[in-house]
Amino acid sequence: MLLEIKDLKASAENTPILKGLNLSVKPGEVHAIMGPNGSGKSTLAKVVAGHPAYEVTSGSVSYQGEDLLELDTDERARAGVFLAFQYPVEIPGVSNASFMRQAYNARREEEGLDELDPLEFDDYVREQLKIVEMDPAFLDRSVNVAFSGGEKKRNEILQMAVLQPKLALLDETDSGLDIDALRVVAGGINSLRSEDKGIVLVTHYQRILNYVEPDFVHVMTNGKIIKSGGKELALELEDRGYDWILEEKEGAA
Amino acid sequence: MSSTFVQQFIEQGGARSTDRLPTWWKEFRSSALKKLETLEVPTRKDEEWKFLKLKTLAKTSFVAESDAALSLSREEIAARLLPESSASTLVFLNGRFSSELSRVDELPEDVVLTNWQGLLDQDPGLVRDYVGANDFWKDDLFYNLNGANFEDGAVVLIPRNTVLEKPLHILYVGSGKEGSYASHPRNIIVAGENAEATVVEEYDGRDSGAYFHNVVNEISVGANATVKHFKVQRDSTDAFHIARNLITVSQDACYDATAINLGASVSRNDSYARFEGQNIDCTLDGLVHIRGSQTSDTHTALDHAQPNSRSFQLHKVIVDEGAHSIFNGKILVRKDAQKTSSNQLNQNLLLSNKAHIDTKPQLEILADDVICSHGATVGQLSEDQFFYLMSRGIEREHARALLTYAFAAEVLETITVDSLRNALEAEVLAATVG
Ligand SMILES: Nc1ncnc2c1ncn2[C@@H]1O[C@H](COP(=O)(O)OP(=O)(O)O)[C@@H](O)[C@H]1O
Numbered sequence: 313m314l315l316e317i318k319d320l321k322a323s324a325e326n327t328p329i330l331k332g333l334n335l336s337v338k339p340g341e342v343h344a345i346m347g348p349n350g351s352g353k354s355t356l357a358k359v360v361a362g363h364p365a366y367e368v369t370s371g372s373v374s375y376q377g378e379d380l381l382e383l384d385t386d387e388r389a390r391a392g393v394f395l396a397f398q399y400p401v402e403i404p405g406v407s408n409a410s411f412m413r414q415a416y417n418a419r420r421e422e423e424g425l426d427e428l429d430p431l432e433f434d435d436y437v438r439e440q441l442k443i444v445e446m447d448p449a450f451l452d453r454s455v456n457v458a459f460s461g462g463e464k465k466r467n468e469i470l471q472m473a474v475l476q477p478k479l480a481l482l483d484e485t486d487s488g489l490d491i492d493a494l495r496v497v498a499g500g501i502n503s504l505r506s507e508d509k510g511i512v513l514v515t516h517y518q519r520i521l522n523y524v525e526p527d528f529v530h531v532m533t534n535g536k537i538i539k540s541g542g543k544e545l546a547l548e549l550e551d552r553g554y555d556w557i558l559e560e561k562e563g564a565a
Numbered sequence: 566m567s568s569t570f571v572q573q574f575i576e577q578g579g580a581r582s583t584d585r586l587p588t589w590w591k592e593f594r595s596s597a598l599k600k601l602e603t604l605e606v607p608t609r610k611d612e613e614w615k616f617l618k619l620k621t622l623a624k625t626s627f628v629a630e631s632d633a634a635l636s637l638s639r640e641e642i643a644a645r646l647l648p649e650s651s652a653s654t655l656v657f658l659n660g661r662f663s664s665e666l667s668r669v670d671e672l673p674e675d676v677v678l679t680n681w682q683g684l685l686d687q688d689p690g691l692v693r694d695y696v697g698a699n700d701f702w703k704d705d706l707f708y709n710l711n712g713a714n715f716e717d718g719a720v721v722l723i724p725r726n727t728v729l730e731k732p733l734h735i736l737y738v739g740s741g742k743e744g745s746y747a748s749h750p751r752n753i754i755v756a757g758e759n760a761e762a763t764v765v766e767e768y769d770g771r772d773s774g775a776y777f778h779n780v781v782n783e784i785s786v787g788a789n790a791t792v793k794h795f796k797v798q799r800d801s802t803d804a805f806h807i808a809r810n811l812i813t814v815s816q817d818a819c820y821d822a823t824a825i826n827l828g829a830s831v832s833r834n835d836s837y838a839r840f841e842g843q844n845i846d847c848t849l850d851g852l853v854h855i856r857g858s859q860t861s862d863t864h865t866a867l868d869h870a871q872p873n874s875r876s877f878q879l880h881k882v883i884v885d886e887g888a889h890s891i892f893n894g895k896i897l898v899r900k901d902a903q904k905t906s907s908n909q910l911n912q913n914l915l916l917s918n919k920a921h922i923d924t925k926p927q928l929e930i931l932a933d934d935v936i937c938s939h940g941a942t943v944g945q946l947s948e949d950q951f952f953y954l955m956s957r958g959i960e961r962e963h964a965r966a967l968l969t970y971a972f973a974a975e976v977l978e979t980i981t982v983d984s985l986r987n988a989l990e991a992e993v994l995a996a997t998v999g
């Protein structure tokens with residue numbers, strides 16, 4: 313198992329947000345997590361990535377058989393966990409290229425590989441730029457500063473392409489993109505897809521699933537996954553909204 | 566009767582030889598000595614000294630620089646020499662000029678790059694008009710301590726229409742290990758009409774032990790001339806550093822300064838720029854990066870007396886551990902200085918909750934048709950930025966260094982001497998890694 317989350321409960325500022333969540337991701341799988349605003353999707357992604365604002369109060373998260381919650385944020389990243397942020401952070405004064413090079417070298421060092429110098433990295437990153445159809449000028453600019461919403465999302469996918477994570481959590485990377493940008497971003501996600509990698513796609517809209525075909529679709533409300541199914545579930549959600557699932561749930565209870 | 570602190574400098578000043586001095590210099594010294602009899606160490610009641618504690622300085626007794634002679638080889642200072650200035654460097658060791666370590670070669674005709682004692686062999690009259698010409702600090706204790714005691718320093722005279730391609734480097738190396746000395750460097754920089762020059766003024770401390778650099782700079786930028794002035798203060802953390810920068814700028818001229826303050830236990834770096842003409846550009850940027858129990862205080866005044874000039878100031882401060890930084894920046898726009906444009910920003914980064922900031926940007930505007938803005942911010946490194954960097958595999962300590970460096974970068978980038986800028990960038994990065 314690549315990622316195994318069992319009965320996960322987490323809170324922020326003493327308010328419970330995740331309320332007993334289960335999710336298993338095998339290598340090679342793509343999981344979509346859908347759900348209304350405020351249901352805890354971003355919290356789930358951030359807890360897996362190790363955001364300090366959230367306290368795990370019970371349950372477990374294991375990654376490749378090891379306790380992920382024991383690792384610091386940076387250790388998780390170097391072990392191959394990647395979070396594409398719903399709201400990427402601006403870092404004035406740090407160039408995009410040097411930021412990605414340092415991240416990439418941290419990962420390489422962990423794997424016992426030699427660091428790349430700026431010139432070597434430049435060759436490497438320019439190849440990845442093509443995947444997201446970004447202008448090389450973005451390499452010299454400060455990280456995410458004065459990027460449009462769509463450029464920030466592409467930049468997240470660029471970082472993912474550079475770092476080649478084993479587990480990618482994409483938090484609404486498709487929101488706010490026009491159709492061309494959506495195709496590019498989806499292409500970036502598909503190029504990561506492989507037998508040994510897992511992808512968790514948090515999304516609000518069924519649209520991206522036309523481009524990135526999921527193996528599983530989960531519905532999350534109020535801190536829990538309340539229904540799981542195949543990709544047809546996403547289409548049903550698109551048609552019928554979320555309420556029928558909640559009703560189904562209550563009927564069963 | 567003044568305090569023992571002041572008294573020691575009255576005695577030292579009175580004992581200095583006047584044998585080789587021209588009359589005007591003797592008179593300048595004796596009037597400063599007389600003035601000192603009426604001056605006291607400022608206390609916190611004095612508005613200009615409200616936040617800077619001078620107690621340890623006032624309790625320390627200092628010997629004259631001749632009683633703490635320092636000798637260093639070229640190898641020992643090699644790391645501080647700038648390759649760009651290989652033929653234009655003046656070196657002072659514990660305040661005394663070192664002709665062995667200095668290099669002055671191949672300068673354009675009529676350029677003077679020498680020290681005061683060297684000037685006495687040539688024509689001391691060359692600087693007479695510039696000494697004391699800008700008397701903004703005439704009642705200031707430290708200005709007068711310098712006036713009563715200065716014996717050496719750099720003299721830089723660039724004739725009209727002369728462009729210096731290579732930066733001039735004035736390097737003061739200080740060490741308290743030969744004794745706690747006080748030195749009063751006085752640097753004169755004069756750029757004639759249409760002249761251009763870049764000057765690096767640097768104070769570099771080594772070893773432990775107190776010493777005191779009490780600097781006065783008198784800078785005159787002629788019509789349509791351009792002077793870039795980079796000051797780097799990394800005196801030892803036992804040392805005291807006080808500097809008064811007097812800047813007089815003529816019409817159509819440009820003076821751009823960046824002051825980097827990293828060292829000293831207590832430092833004060835004050836600048837006063839007087840605009841004596843129209844269409845002047847003047848920039849006073851600064852970076853203070855201190856830690857431990859260091860205190861650093863910067864007071865600046867940009868004095869717009871005539872119309873149509875511009876001034877700009879970006880002063881960034883990083884305080885770590887128990888350090889304390891003070892900034893007071895005044896923009897003065899006098900009644901006739903219409904169409905003045907002035908922009909001032911002070912940004913402070915607190916890296917520890919024991920660190921302390923006092924900041925006071927001040928506008929004093931008497932003209933009505935001007936564009937002036939000023940502001941100050943105090944902040945910490947953002948947890949969101951930490952999380953973003955760490956989520957990409959960058960360790961917390963490294964993220965801290967990167968973010969701190971990013972904060973400082975905007976000021977460091979103003980330094981146009983490549984080797985100096987690169988060295989400072991590396992230093993700021995290294996200083997933030999815990
Ligand atoms: N750091 C936080 N502090 C306090 N409340 C939070 C924090 N993060 C999220 N929440 C709350 O938890 C709930 C779920 O938020 P979130 O995970 O962002 O939902 P989603 O991504 O599904 O829209 C919301 O009610 C939100 O206000």
Ligand SMILES: [Mg+2]
Pocket residue numbers: 353354355398483484
């Ligand atoms: Mg969200």
